[in-house]
Amino acid sequence: MTRIDRxxxxxxxxxxxxxxxxxxxxxxxxxxxVIAFGVAAAMALMQALSRASLDLPWRSAKxxxxxxxxxxxxxxxxxxxxxxxxxxxxxxxxxLGREAGPRGLAWTGYWLALIGTLATAATIxxxxxxxxxxxxxxxxxxxxxxxxxxxxxVGSWCWSAVMLLSYRAWRRVxxxxxxxxAMQGVLATVLVWLIATVGVAAEDLIQLIxxxxxxxxxxxxxxxxxxxxxFGHPLVYFWLLPAxxxxxxxxxxxxxxxxxxxxxxxxxxVLFILLSTxxxxxxxxxxxxxxxxxxxxxxxxxxxxxxxxxxxxFTITASMELAGRARGATGWLDWIGxxxxxxxxxxxxxxxxxxxxxxGIGGAINASFGMNAVVHNTAFIQGHFxxxxxxxxxLTFMGAAYFFVPRLSHRELELGLxxxxxxxxxxxxxxxxxxxxxITGLMGMPRRVYExxxxxxxxxxxxxxxxGLSAVGGLFLFTSSAFFMLVMIGTALAxxxxxxxPVVWAQPLHPAPTKRTLFDRYxxxxxxxxxxxxxxxxxxxxxxxxxxxxxxxxYSPF
Numbered sequence: 001m002t003r004i005d006r007x008x009x010x011x012x013x014x015x016x017x018x019x020x021x022x023x024x025x026x027x028x029x030x031x032x033x034v035i036a037f038g039v040a041a042a043m044a045l046m047q048a049l050s051r052a053s054l055d056l057p058w059r060s061a062k063x064x065x066x067x068x069x070x071x072x073x074x075x076x077x078x079x080x081x082x083x084x085x086x087x088x089x090x091x092x093x094x095x096l097g098r099e100a101g102p103r104g105l106a107w108t109g110y111w112l113a114l115i116g117t118l119a120t121a122a123t124i125x126x127x128x129x130x131x132x133x134x135x136x137x138x139x140x141x142x143x144x145x146x147x148x149x150x151x152x153x154v155g156s157w158c159w160s161a162v163m164l165l166s167y168r169a170w171r172r173v174x175x176x177x178x179x180x181x182a183m184q185g186v187l188a189t190v191l192v193w194l195i196a197t198v199g200v201a202a203e204d205l206i207q208l209i210x211x212x213x214x215x216x217x218x219x220x221x222x223x224x225x226x227x228x229x230x231f232g233h234p235l236v237y238f239w240l241l242p243a244x245x246x247x248x249x250x251x252x253x254x255x256x257x258x259x260x261x262x263x264x265x266x267x268x269x270v271l272f273i274l275l276s277t278x279x280x281x282x283x284x285x286x287x288x289x290x291x292x293x294x295x296x297x298x299x300x301x302x303x304x305x306x307x308x309x310x311x312x313x314f315t316i317t318a319s320m321e322l323a324g325r326a327r328g329a330t331g332w333l334d335w336i337g338x339x340x341x342x343x344x345x346x347x348x349x350x351x352x353x354x355x356x357x358x359x360g361i362g363g364a365i366n367a368s369f370g371m372n373a374v375v376h377n378t379a380f381i382q383g384h385f386x387x388x389x390x391x392x393x394x395l396t397f398m399g400a401a402y403f404f405v406p407r408l409s410h411r412e413l414e415l416g417l418x419x420x421x422x423x424x425x426x427x428x429x430x431x432x433x434x435x436x437x438x439i440t441g442l443m444g445m446p447r448r449v450y451e452x453x454x455x456x457x458x459x460x461x462x463x464x465x466x467x468g469l470s471a472v473g474g475l476f477l478f479t480s481s482a483f484f485m486l487v488m489i490g491t492a493l494a495x496x497x498x499x500x501x502p503v504v505w506a507q508p509l510h511p512a513p514t515k516r517t518l519f520d521r522y523x524x525x526x527x528x529x530x531x532x533x534x535x536x537x538x539x540x541x542x543x544x545x546x547x548x549x550x551x552x553x554x555y556s557p558f
Contacts (some may be wrong), residue, residue: 218551348399
């Protein structure tokens with residue numbers, strides 16, 4: 001077999017002064033993400049040990065549900081959003097060859113999102129916002145919780161505007177060129193996010209903030225859930241798309257090969273723009289207020305969006321085989337052993353893909369009406385969720401941090417052994433945690449329940465051993481998280497200074513398009529995506545608003 005030519009192609013970079021500004025901006029976002037991750041990981045350990053019914057001195061229902069809320073909000077909303085914004089600034093600068101700007105708007109977005117994060121986190125940790133990650137009414141939080149989340153969203157909109165303006169400025173200079181692949185992935189992320197956040201912004205501004213301030217006495221919980229899940233499921237693809245960008249544009253280069261297909265990667269990004277948002281009702285199979293026909297439509301669209309992930313699995317696996325054979329493999333499977341498993345970026349992504357494959361099967365079950373009725377509100381759901389956002393996304397982002405933070409801070413990565421071990425600890429911990437939760441969920445164990453023993457119930461006794469196994473998995477995950485935090489802090493405080501190092505993006509096996517193609521028609525794809533949203537949501541929302549509705553007063557359990 002012909003050996004692959006791996007000569008890198010470097011992208012022009014902006015001036016050192018301009019690049020340094022963007023590096024500071026990206027690092028500011030990275031460090032908020034890292035700190036949020038560390039706090040969320042500590043909260044997760046508290047949950048895992050509490051769920052195992054261990055007799056701990058601080059264990060209480062109040063502490064358990066506070067930790068569930070803090071873990072969900074900080075990990076799923078703050079860690080991911082700040083990391084993605086940091087990654088977007090790196091991609092825009094290092095692929096377009098220009099400073100991402102305007103600077104003022106970028107820093108305004110950062111400070112708004114940071115202030116919102118601090119307000120939200122302080123409210124949760126003070127025990128004034130124990131409403132869980134989904135903040136379903138009639139559970140009621142302090143107004144500062146909802147206002148803080150609104151500021152995070154507004155800050156992310158500033159970032160989105162910077163990404164679009166940076167691309168527009170580049171496009172003026174390169175009117176006929178195809179967008180760089182990594183930038184196309186970031187643009188897809190931005191478009192998915194802008195469409196999706198319309199729902200949560202409407203819920204927050206029209207319903208939750210006035211209600212929490214006492215301006216209105218009651219709230220419509222069904223409408224709030226419809227608006228939340230309009231946002232809540234595309235949120236998954238807001239997390240996942242940057243991970244896919246890393247898989248497509250960095251992993252093949254790090255592995256020593258080439259991307260199997262550039263057009264397939266571009267197709268995947270376009271399909272996510274089209275299909276991410278009109279799927280939310282599959283989260284409401286058990287809810288009243290939404291007819292079965294509309295739930296069926298969203299089920300079909302949910303199965304449709306499995307397709308780009310199947311394409312990704314094929315393309316990335318083929319790319320890894322190319323890399324293994326470039327390293328000398330000749331047999332059917334020996335290319336796997338030739339891959340750089342000691343590189344923390346590579347191992348993080350490869351292990352996250354294995355976990356994601358398992359989680360994807362669970363996602364198909366969740367989207368099926370009959371099977372969803374079996375697993376709804378059970379521990380199965382948290383097992384699935386941790387294999388997707390907790391593995392495909394979080395583990396990929398941790399591996400990417402090992403790659404980007406040294407390049408942005410101009411410091412050598414410290415505690416390299418911990419960085420190499422950390423992804424494997426995460427993999428073992430997540431397998432123990434998630435598989436045991438899948439099994440106990442099928443046995444009927446509910447999710448988000450403080451006392452899993454049910455006062456000595458014989459049914460609950462059947463899953464006692466598995467909850468202990470889940471707690472062991474939680475210990476592995478916490479140790480892995482601690483290793484990650486130590487590497488990041490060690491690099492920031494003690495890493496040796498190093499020279500500027502460019503980011504080398506993966507080359508495709510066949511030449512990438514040099515001219516604009518249909519994939520670069522972002523206005524067209526956005527228009528079709530909005531049309532699909534209108535088809536999927538306009539009539540159900542209109543029908544619901546025409547019904548006689550009875551509001552609910554607020555409820556604060558603690």
